[in-house]
Amino acid sequence: MVIESDDERSGASGTRNELSGQVGGNVVQAGVIQHLTFAAQEPPVAEIPRQLPPEPRDFVNRVRELDELDRLLDEGGDGSAPLVAVVNGLGGVGKSALSRRWAHRVRERFTDGQLYASLGDLRHGGGVAVSDVLGGFLRALGVREAGIPADPSERAALFRSRTADLRLLILLDDVEHAAQVTPVLPASGSGVVVVTSHSRLGELVVTGAVPVPLAPLDEEQGVRLLAGVLGEERVHAEPQAAGELARLCGGLPVALRVAAARLAQRRGRPIARLVTELTDERRRLERLAVGGKTIVEAVFETACRALPPGAGRLYRLLGAVPVADLSVQAVQVVAGTGERETEESLELLEANLLEETAQERYRFHDLVRLHAARLAEREEAPGEREAALGRMARWYRACAMAADRAVTRSRLRLAPAPEPVEPEVTFSSARQALDWLEGERGNMLAVLRLAERAGWDDVVWQTVEALWVLHHSRKHYADWIEAGRLGTLAAGRLGNRAAEARMRNQTARAFVELGELGPADEELRLARSLAVESGDRRLEAAVLESLGQVELARGAFDAAIGHFTEALAVNEALGRTRGAGLQSYHLGLTHTAAGRPREAFEAFERARGLIGAEDETSRAKIDIELGLVHRMLGRPEEIVGRVTEAARTMRARGVPLKEARAWEILAGLTADLGDERGSEEHLRRAIAVYLDLGKTAKADELGGRLPPPAPEDS
Template sequence: MSAEGGGIVRNELSGQVAGAVVQAADVGVINIAAPPAAPARVPRQVPAEPPGFVNRTFELSLLDRHLADGPAVAVVSGLKGVGTSAVGRRWAHQARERFSDGQLYVDLGALRHGGASGVSDVLAAFLRALGVHESWIPEELPERAAMFRSMTAGSRLLVLVDDAEHAAEVTPLCPASPGSAVVVTSHRQLRGLLAEGAVPITIGPLDAEQGLRLLAGMVGEERVAGQRTHAVELVRLCGGLPIALRMAGAQLLRHPAWSLERLIRDLAEAGRRLDRAAAEGGVFVDAFFEAVYEGLPESAARLYRLLGVLPGSAFSPGLAAAVLDGEPAQALDLLLDAHLVEEFAQDRYRMHDLVRLHAARRARSAEPPEERESALRRAAEWYLTGAAAADAAMGRRLRLADHGERLSGAGWSFASRGEALDWLDAERADLLAVLRAAAAREWDEIVWQLAEALWPLHHDRGYHADCAEANALGVEAALRLADPAVEARMRNQAARAQLMLGELDQARDQLVRARRAARASGDPRMEAVILESLGRAALVRGEPDAAAESFAAASAIHERAGNGRGVGMQQYHLGLAHLDAGRHGEAAAALGRALPLMAAAGDALSQGRIHLELARAQRGLGRPADATRSARAAAELTRECRVPVKETQAWELLAELAEERGDREEAADCLRRALSTCLASGNLPRAGTLRARLAAVDQP
C-alpha cells in the first residue's frame, strides 16, 4: 500500500474472520470480534430400533415417567435373551426429540476388558463424539470425566449404556445436567447404582399373550389364531424369550406349510438329543437353537459353527470369508434369515450371547480340533493383514515387521489416516480378543506383529490399557522367539503406555530391560528408540538432566547413522529437557539445530512444535521480538496441521507477549484467535477460561 503525502497507512481488519488472511506493507490495528460459540455436534449413536419390537408398553411407560425430569438413571435388568437391550434402544428412539443435544451409546459387553481403564476409553470416545478434537482429550480418567461433565453441563443428552456389569463402569458416564438421562441395561441389578438413586426396571419373560402378539406380528394373526393352543405351548417352550420367539417366527416364515405342532415336535426331538436343558427357567431354549441350526444347509451350518470359534463379539463379511475359507454371502444371508445373527451396522454383524454359546458348543461337537484351530488362525491372519494395511496408511515410522508380501494383492486399502484409524477403532475389541487368543496358542509372530501394528490406534486414540496389555503379550512372544529386537520394541511400546497410565516405576523397569535387549540386538535404531523413551520417562518424573542425557545419546546414534530427521527429533526433545531445567540458552540452541533438520524432512507439524518451544526459550532469554516471530510461525504451522492444542498455546503465548509490551489490543486479538480455535475444536471448558481472560484484557 502507499499513501500520498507520506501519511500513515492503517490496514485495519474487523469482524469475524475465517481462514487465512494476508496483509502487506504496514499493519495497523487488527480487530477481530469475539467468535460466536461453535455449533455443537449432535451425536446420534443409538443403534437402529430392533425390528418387530412389540409389547413392553408397561416398561416403556416406566422409563417415560422416571426419566421425565433429570438428571436421572434407570437400570433395565433381566435374564439374557429377555430383551433388555431392545427395550433400552426402543425407548431411546421414542424419546429422541426429548434430548436435543443428542444420544451417546456404548456396548460395554463388546468392549469389556477389565477395570476402570475401559471406562476411560469410553469417555474419550464420548468426548470425540461431542466434537472434542483428539489432542484436547486428557490422558487420565478423572480429567476425562471432569471434561465430560463440563462439556455436558446444561445439555439435554441421553446416554445409553448396554450390558453393564458393575456400577463403577457407569458412574463416570453420567452427565450432571438436569435435562439429561442415563439408561443402563444389564443382566445384574447393579445395586451400587440403585443405592445412588437409580430407578430399577425389571424385564421379565413375555407372558403368553405378549408372546402370541410377537409371533403374530411375524407370521400373521390368522396363522397364530388358528393354532392358538400350540402357539401358547411354543411361547412356553421358548421361555418367553424374544430371541427364541423371533427364531420360531423365522422358521415358520421359511416353511409356510409347517404347522406350529410340527415346529414344537421338532423342538422336543432336538431337546431329547441334548445332554441338558437350558439353565434359565428350565426351558429348552438350547433345544430351540438346535432345531433352528439343524434346519440350515451345510454351508450355513458350517459358517455358524466356525463363527462360534471366534473370541470376539462382532464380525464383517471379510472376516466371515476368512473363517469359512470361501465366499460367505449366501451362508450369511441364511443365518440372518434365521435370526442367528443380526446386522447392527453396515457390514457389521454379531450373535446374541446365548446364540454364540450354542454355536461354540456345536463347533466343539462337530468340528475337529485342528479345523477349529485353523479357522481361528485364518481369523488372526485376516486381522493382522487389516491392521498392517491400516498401519501402513499412517505414514513413516520405524517398523520391525515387513508386511510387503502379506499386503501384496491382499485387497486392503485405506484412503486416509483417519479412515484407517476408524477401521481399527471399530474392530478394536475384537482385535484385542484375537491377539489374546493368538498369545494363548503361542502364535508368536502374529502376536508381536499385531501388537506393533496396533500402536497408532492405541497411541492416537489414547487406549493405553489396551496398549500395555497387547505389548506385554508381545514381550512374552519375543522371549519365546529369543528375538531381542522384538523384545526391545514390545517393551518400549508397553512402557510408553505405562507412562500414560501413571505407572512410572513399571515403565522405568520395562525401559531398562528394553535397553539391554536393544543392545543385544545389535540394531542401533532400537537403542535410539529406547533412549528417547527413557528421556520421556525422565521428564515425566521431573528429572530434566537425566532426560537431556538420554536425548543427547539418542541424537548421537542418529547422527552416526546419517538420519537427519532422527537427529532433529532428539534435538527437539533435548530442547524440552533444557527448558524444564530453566536453561533457556541451551534450549534455544538445541531447538535451533532441530528446525532446519525437520524442514529438510518436510515435517511441518514438528516445525510448528519446535517454533512454539523456541518462542518460550527466547522469551526466557529476554528476546521478545524473536519470541513473537517464533510463536506466530508456530500458530500458522499448527493451524495448517490441525493441532488445536498447540495452536491455542501459540496464540496464548502471543497474547502474553503482547501484554508484556503493553499492547492490550493485540493481546485481545490473540486471545480471540485462541478462543476461536478452542470453540472450533470442541474444547468448551478451555474456551470458558479464555473468555474470562479476554474479558479481563478488554476492560479499559
C-alpha cells in the first residue's frame, strides 16, 4: 500500500487517501482513525454432507439393476472423469426408489459425502434450477454464501474446483435434459453421479454415461410389493385377486402403492372388489387415486407437459388407435406426417412414454395407453381422431392386399387393385409377406373391428378378402371366423351380394377345417344363393368347391366328387386354368380318401399341369399328396425327391402345417424303402413342426411311431 500527499491535487485540505497495487486481507480507508482492531476469522470447517433422502420402504426385486450399478462402481473408470449412470424409465416405475436404495447400500464408500437434489422440486426454468442445485451443493461443501458467485458458469467452475480431489456420490433425481447434469459433474475421477429421468438422456450416454433402463415389475414382484404394504396374510388370502391387481396396475410401483393405500384404508375390503372396479378401462386411472388425488394420472400428465408440440399430438393420436403395438411405418400413418417429422415426434420415446418392443416397433404401457386415450378424447378434435383412424385402416387394407398378391399372384379377387399409400410396404417373397401378416395379425383384427364400428364397410370386406392367404396358411381359426363375420356384416350393409357370398364362403372353410359342418352348411347355403344372384360364376365355382370340402369331411365321397366336378366345369368354361387345376387337386384328395389311388394319381398329375410351375406353393401341395398316392401304389422311390423339395418349399414360404405333413409322408416313404434312419429323422422333423404349432396331440401320435430309446449301459 502506498499513501501519498500532493497539495496540488488534494484540494483544500491538502490530504490525499489513495490505494493501489496488490492487496490481500482487510483494508480500511478513512479520514481520521482514533482506534482500530482487526479480529481475524478462521474459515468455516465444512462437515461431510450426507444429503440422501431416507431409504425407500417395501422395496422389492430390482436385483439386476442394483447389480449393474454395483458393477459400474466396482469396475470404475479411467480416473479422468466421474462415473455417470442414467436410471431411466416410465414415470412411477420406481427410478427414485432404486437409486436411493443403491445409494444407501454404497454410501460408506464415498468418504467425502453424498449430495442430493430433486430437480423436479426446483424446476422453474432450465438453467435457473441447475444454478440453484450448484448453490446448494457449494453450501454443503462449506462455501460461505458471500463466496458463491451469482453467475451460473462461475458457480459451476467453483464447484469443479471444490470437488477436484473429493470422492463424492451425487444423486440427481427427476432430470429432464442432459444440460441439467453437465454443470453438476464433479471434477474428481473418483466420484459417481446417478441420474434418474423419464428420458434416456442420449447426450449423456454418448459422452460415456451408462444407461440403466427400468421396466415395470412382473406380476410376482407386484404381488410382493402389495404384501409389503398390506401384509402377507391379506394377500395370501386372495392370491388370484392380488395377481390380477398387479396386472391391472401394469407393474408400476406408483400404481401398486396407490391401490394398496386404498385397500389399507379399508381393512375389511376384499382385494377382488378393487380389481372389479379397475377392470373398467375407462375409469381405471381415476380410480387409482387416494384422497381424491389421481396420483398415477398426475405422473403421466407431468411427463406429457414436457413433450414438444408434435410429440404431444402424436401421443394423443396414438392413444386413439386401438392396437397393441405399431411399426414405425404405422406410426407415420397415424401421425399423417412425413418420415422425418414422425421421427422427430417420436421424441416421446425418449420420455419413456412409448416403449420400443422390437426393431422399430412401439407400444404403450397399459396405463399410459389409457391416459393417452383420455387425452385424445379431451384435446383432439373428433375430426382429427377419425382422420388418423381412417388413414390407419386404409393403410392396413393396402398392405394386406399387397401381401396377398405377393403370396399368390393369380386367384379370385373381387376387390379392386389397392390404392397407393404412403409409406409403401413391399414384399420380396411370399414368406416375407406371410410373416408380415402374422406379425400384424392382432392389429389387423383390431382395425377390422374399428372399421366395422365406423361403418367403413368397403375397407372391412376388402381387407378380409386379402387376409385369406394368412388364415388359410397359418390356421388362426378364431381370427379367421371373426374376420369373416365382420366382412359378412359389412358386405351385407352395402348390399354387395358378391362380396357377401365371398365372405360367407371364406368363413365356411374355417368351419370345415374345424369339423363344424353344421355352421359350414348354413354359411354355404346362403353363399350359394348370393353367388347366383350376383351373376358371378367365379363365385359359384368357389362355393361349389367349399360344398365339396364339406362332403369330403363327411366321407360322402361321391357327393364331394360331384361338387368338385361341377366346379371344374365352370372354371373350364370361364377359361380359368388355375381354378380348374385346384378342382383337380380336390378331386385327387377325394379319390385318395376313398382308397382309389389310380384315379387320385391321374387327378393330381392333371392338377400339376394346369397349375403351372410359377405357383410353387400349389405345386408343392400337390406333390406332398402325390407322395401318399405313390405309397398306396407301391412306388415310393419315384416321388421321394419331389416330396423332399415340397417340404423345403413349404418351409421357405412359411406354411408350417403343409411342411409338417410333407415330413410325415416322407417318413413313410423312406420306411418303405428300408431307410429306417432317414424315416426317423423325417418323423422327428414333423413332430418338431407340430409342436411349434401347438398341435401336441398330433406330435404325440407321431411320437408313438418312433423307436424306443436304446437302454443305457449299466
